[in-house]
Amino acid sequence: MAENRPKEDLSEFEKLAEPVTIIANYRDREEALLLSNRLQGRKKFFLLDENDSIIGQKHKFAKGDEVIRVNFNAPFDKIKEKVDEIYEEGEHIVVFPERHATGQLGLQQIHPLAARLARAYTGGRIMAVVVEMEGHNEAGQMELYAAPMAQLEMAADEAPDDASKLRLLLEEAELRSFDCERTLMQVLFDAAARYGMDKVVYTQPMPAMELSYKDIIQKGYALGIELGKRHKPGSRVGLMLPTSAATPMVFFACQFAGLVPAMINFTSGAEAVLASCATAKVEAVYSSRRLLEQSLPANRVADAINAQGNVPVVFLDDMRDTLPLSTKLKAWLKSRKPGIDPDTPGAQTKPEDEALLLFSSGSEGDPKTIVLTHRNLCSNIYQVLARLDVHDDEHMINILPVFHSFGMMGGVLLPFARGFKACQFPSPLRYRDIVELIRKEKFTCMFSTSTFFGRYGSAAENKEDMASLRLLVAGGEKLRDGVRELWKSKFGKDLYEGYGVTETSPAVSLSTEHAKRPGSIGLPMPGMQFRLTPQEGITEGGVLEIKGPNVMKGYLQPDGTLAAPPEGWHSTGDVVKIDKDGFLYIVGRVKRFAKIAGEMVPMVRVENALAKVKEDAMIAVIAVPDEERGEKLIAFSQDMNVTLEQMQQAVQAADLPALWAPQEIVYMEDSEFPLLGTGKFDYPTMARRYAAGGGVRSQPSA
Template sequence: MEMAFGTPSPATAEIPLDPPVWNRTLFEMLLDARRRFGGKRPVIEDIQRKPLTYDRVTIGAMVLGRVFAARTAPGEHVGVMLPNVAAVAPVFFGLQAYARVPAMLNFTAGPRNLVAAIANGHIRLVITARRFIAEAKLEDLVAEIEKAATVLYLEDVAKAVGTAGKLRGVADAWRARAIHRRFGAGPDDTALILFTSGSEGAPKGVALSHANLLSNIHQFVRLLSLKPEDSMFNPLPVFHSFGMTVGLVAPFMIGMRVFFYPSPLHYKQIPPLIEESGATILIGTDTFANGWGRMAEPRHFKKLELVVLGAEKIKPATREMWRERFGIELLEGYGVTETAPVLAANTPQHNRIGTVGRLLPGMSYRLEEVAGLADAGRLWVRGPNVMLGYLHGDGRAEPLPGGWHDTGDIVSVDEDGYITIRGRAKRFAKLGGEMISLAAVEAIVAQTWPDNAHAVVAVPDDRKGEQLVLVTDLVAAEREALLAAARQKGVPELMVPRRIVTVAALPMLATGKTDYPAIEAIARA
C-alpha cells in the first residue's frame, strides 16, 4: 500500500462529488437553502410543536447574532450549552452570521471536564437558557462555569432586544449576506468547536471548518441519496458530532424537516413521537435503538425508511429485534468527531453486516502496522471532511501533517473496501505475548448473555502484566458459564475475563457510548 497517498475509497469512483458545494460558509449555506426551498418552508421543530421556517431561523439569527457580536470579537470561540430544542438553530446560525465560532459544551460531562473544555477553547462567554438550567437542575454546574466565563441567558437577551431589535432583525434578514460578508469568513476558517466524548480520557477540542462540515454532509447525502422530501427524528445532543452535523446542519442544507427531542433515554416517549412526527429517517446508537425497540409498537416505526446507527457496534440482538418486529434493516455507520463526523457507512444498496461500510467518497485511508496483528492495522484517513486540528494552549488548531488523521482504531479492510473495526488501539491488552481485542471479548460475552450490558477492561496484574475484568449488570454472571461458552465457540481461555464485577447499571456517556474511564475505576476498586 502506498503510505504517502493512501488508498482511495472505492466509493470515490462510483459517486463523484461537487467541491463547489462546500466552497462557502455555513451561513451562506443557510441563505442559499432559504432561497432554494423558500423562506416559508418549515425546517426544524421540537416538542413545543412550533416549527421554525427558514425565514424565522434567519431573522432569529440576525437578532441574536447582533447581541452576541456586541459581546465578542470575530473568530472568538463562544460556548453554547443548550439541549435539543429548535432555538438551537437561530443561536448557532446567529454566531455564524457574525463570524463567531460556536463551541458546543457537553453539560453531562461534569464540572471538571466542562471547565477544562472552557479553558481549552479560550471561551469567555457561554450561552444557555434559564429554563433549561432549572429543569435539568444544573445550577451547581453553572456556578462552576461562572468562575471561568460569563454566562448569557437567552431569556435575558429576549427581554433586552425588545420590539425595535426584532424589527431590525427582520430588516437585517433581507441583507444578511452582505452583513455576513463584512466579517470575511471563508470556507477554510474554523466554523465549530466540538469536544471529543471523553470515553477514553479527557475530552479534546476539535476545530472543524465550514468546508469540513459541508463536505461531510455532501458526502453522506450522495452516499445515502437523501432528499428534501425526507424528514428526520434527532434525539442526539448537538454537543455530539453526529447530532450536530447529521441532526442539525444537514437538514438545513438538504431542505428536509427535522424533529428535535431533548433526550435519547426516554425510551417509552420516543417511539410514539417518531410516528407522530412522520419521520422517515432516524439516527441513534445501538444502546438507544435497543431501548426504543423494546418499548415500541410496529406502527410507531411504520414510516421509517432509513435507520442509521453509529458510535458503537450494532449488537445481533438489536438487529434481530428491529428486523423481526418492525421489518427494518439497521444500517451501521462509523464516524469520529475529527472527521466531522461521518467516515464510513453501510447503505441500503451496499450493506455488509458486521462491518461499518465503505469509506465515504472523496476520502483515502492507510493502515499502519500493529505488532502482533497480521490482518489489521491502525487506521489513518484523509479527506475534505478531516478536521483542521486539535486545539492547543493558545486556543488555535494544530495543523495535521499532510492532512492525515490517526483515528486510533484498529481495523481490517476487505477486498471490496468494507471496514471492520477490531477495536480501539487503547482497547487492546497484551496477554501471554498475544494482542487481545477487548471489543472482541465483549462480543463473546454479549453472545453468551445477549439481554444484558457488559464492558471489559484490562487492569494491571502482578503476575501477567495485565488481566481482563468484566463489568456487567447481570447479577448471576459466573466465569464458569463464560468458559463453557468460549470452549463451545473455540475461543481460547486467554480471552475469558479472569474476574467479574456486577453493577446495577453500566456507566454511560450522554452520547450513548460506554464510559470506559468509569468502568476501569470500578474494575480497579
C-alpha cells in the first residue's frame, strides 16, 4: 500500500440513491477513462472541453457513457442547449473544473460551470472524487476517493462563491485520500519507504550537516533508547534547541521513546519558561551547549532552571559523546527492520495520544500550554498538502524557530511527510546571510513572517537574489501591504498569505496561486468547520471559531487537568470577515482593538497603513489609557526619521479616520525593538516599556 494512503474509498458514491454532478481533479487524461470505468452504476455524461484531446479516445470510455463537448466559456444557455440534446434525465454528469489535464499536484484554476450544471440537472447535488496518481496500490492501479455528497443552494444564476465551493469539495476529497489516523512515527516510516531511506530531509549550513531518513531513524532509535532509560513512556520532557538539522532527529527520538516533547521558547524569558515547565510537569530539559554559547536568552533560561533545582538541564552533546556501543548496535539493528520495531515504546502510541506540547507566544499576555495529539498534527499536515502544490524535489529554507507552531509544521513536519529537503538556519535575524544562502543554494520554498519577509526583501540587492524561490508562504502575523508590494515589485514574486493559531496545529487558511484575493488569508482548510460569532462594539465581521481534527486536545492547566475546547470549538480571538467568494480576511484581534472616544479601532489596520510610511521601518501600535478619549494609540519604531506627521498622512491616505492616528512615537534602537522569536511584535513588552518611560519620545500630538 502506498505511503499514508488508506484503501480506495468510494463508499460515499456507492450509496448514492439519486443522480449527482461529479467533479474530479484532472492531472492526467487517463483519469477521465479511470472515472468512467471505475464508477459503476448509473450512466455517466462527461462534459469535456471541446479542445480536450481525450475526446479522441471516446472508445475507451465505459460502455454506455457519453461525452458532451462544450466551450466552458460560452454563455450558459448555449451550453445547456448542447447538454439538453444528449443528457438523459436521472443520470450522472461528470465535470472537470480544471478543464484541461494539468500535470500538477495542486489544484489549478477552477471553473464554476459544474455548480450551475448541478443546479440545472441534479437538484444541486454534487460530489467530489479525486484520482490519486501517487496513491498506486500494490497492483499498480490509481486509487479513487469520494467525499460525501454536498447540496448546493439552488439559485437562478451562478453564485459568486461557486468556484471556491468546488475547490473546497475537491480538497475535502483529497484529504480523504490521506490516512490521518496515524502517529508521527508511522508517517515517518511510511515516508522513508516511499521516498527512500537515503533521501536527505534535513540539512544545515553551519556546521554542515545532512540527515536522511536512515539517519533520522537510526540516530533517533539510539537516542530514544537512552531517553527511555531516564523516563517512562508518556512522560513529558522539555526540548530547548535551535533551528538545526539535529533538532528534528531529537524530536523523533522522543517519539521513539514514547515521550512527549515540550518545545521551550527560550526567547520568552526565564519567568515564562519556568511557569511553562511547571505546568507541563517536564521531567528534564534537553538542550545543547552550542545553543547556550551562542544565545544569551537561552543561557539565562538554563541558569534559571538550574537555580530553581526542580528540573535538570541535560546536554545532548554529552549524551552523544557517551553513547554506549551496545546502544548504537541495537539502534542499527532496529533501523534495518522494515517498519517500526514493535518493541519500541513509541510503537504503542495511538493517534489520540499527546504528540507535542507548545506554548503560545505570549504576544498578548502569559503563555498557554497547548496539547496537540498525533491526530491533530497528522490532520494538519494533510490539510496543508491537500491545499498546497508542494513537490518532493522542493528545497526549503527554514528560518523559523521550532518552538513556534509555524516553524514546527512548515520547517519540520511537512518536509519529512512529503519527502522534500529543508535547510535549517539557526537565526532569522541574519538577513544578509540568509539572502546570500538563498542565492547560493537555489532554494525553491520559504515560509516566514511578514516582518522577516520585509527584512529579507530589503536586504536583497537585486531580482536574481530571490530568483529560485517558487513557493513563498507568509504567516504568523498579518502580511503587511508594503511587504507584499515590495516582493512583487522588486522580485516579481507573490507572497501567499496563510493564517493559523497554535491551537489548530496551526494552519487554518491559506492562499494559493489560483485561490487568492488581495489582503485575504485565503480559503479555510479542508476538513474544518468554522463560524463567526458577533462581538459587542465590533460591526465588521465576527470572532472566528474553528472545529476539526486539527483542533488541539486542550489547554494544560497548572493542576494537571486539561481544558478541552467546548464541544470541540476553539475560539481564536481573531475578528474575521468573509467575502462573497468565501475568502477570509483578518479585521483584528479582539484584544487588539482600542476604544477611542467610544469607537472600536482595529490596531492591525492602523499598522497596515503605517507600514507604508517607510519601506524598512518597523512600526507597531499599542493602546494606552487617555483621560479625554478613553484610550489613545502610541506607535513604536526603530527609525528616528519617522514622524507623527508622516503617520497622520499615511492614515489619511488609507482612508482611515484621523482619530485613528497615533498620538506619540516611542523610538527604540533596532537591537532593542521588542520582537518575539518569530518576528512578531511583542506588545506586552512595549506596554511595559512605555509605562516605565523607556525609549526616546516624540512630542505628543496636540
